[in-house]
Amino acid sequence: MSDTNVNPQITDAVTQANVKVVGDAPAIAMGNLYQAAAKSTGILFQNATGTQQQGALAEASTNQGVMQIYAMDTAADAATQVKVAETGVADNLTGLLTVLESFKDKGNP
Template sequence: MADNTPVNSQITDAITQTNVTVLGEAPAMAIGALSQAMSSSLAVMFANATAAQQQQNIVAQAATAQGVATIYGAGRSEPDTMLSLMTALKATQEVD
């Protein structure tokens, strides 16, 4: 071990102060990292919800267009096609 001189005690004091600073800042750094992770996860969740809503709207528009085309198409009723379209539309609404 080094002799106890004024320079050695100053070095020991500087290192001790640095270690105390690191230990004191650790909880704040951990909470900051946790907050950033939570914010990122929340942003991804909202992006996924928006994408799901857009996809559901596309399916609904396609079903509506197909239904209108079926109604006006041949001038005859096609109940099986309409029933399958209604079933598909209801299935997408039940996912929510």
């Protein structure tokens, strides 16, 4: 390394710039920390609000379903279910096929 003389004003300017960077680093770090904390808190509140809204919708839909269950006439519903169970889909289709065959036998194409 060669021995060169550098103007003291230049070395002073470089030193002052380095000191400024070192002096500003803690303040910048704290600013970044506060911004990150604020963003995290905002996301936390958004998630909490969304969860509350979903809970309210779930409760409303459950209440609606219970109201529909209580509004049913259970005796009439049971009779309808027995009737549907007694006459299955296969019986209905067989009856329909028999009717169609009877029209075909009468000379209709």
